[in-house]
Amino acid sequence: MHDVVCDKCGKECQVPFKPSSDKPVYCSECFKSGGSGGSRRGGSSGMSPEQFNQINEKLDKILEVLQTLEVEDDSEEE
Numbered sequence: 001m002h003d004v005v006c007d008k009c010g011k012e013c014q015v016p017f018k019p020s021s022d023k024p025v026y027c028s029e030c031f032k033s034g035g036s037g038g039s040r041r042g043g044s045s046g047m048s049p050e051q052f053n054q055i056n057e058k059l060d061k062i063l064e065v066l067q068t069l070e071v072e073d074d075s076e077e078e
């Protein structure tokens with residue numbers, strides 16, 4: 001058990017996990033009342049628009065390769 005001070009009510013309490021400095025720690029009462037809600041970081045997928053564009057570019061290249069392969073397959077069949 002680790003001694004912590006509740007980030008919400010300021011009460012001294014103990015938690016079974018090691019408290020990290022970048023996350024608020026709540027006592028059992030505040031935790032039950034939903035004290036950890038509302039602080040979400042980043043988007044739902046955690047992907048930035050730049051990363052999304054990079055992946056799109058890669059997908060375009062892959063599609064190009066696949067299309068050329070399909071054309072070759074068709075010419076072989078007939």
Ligand SMILES: [Zn+2]
Nearest residue numbers: 006009027030
């Ligand atoms: Zn509390």
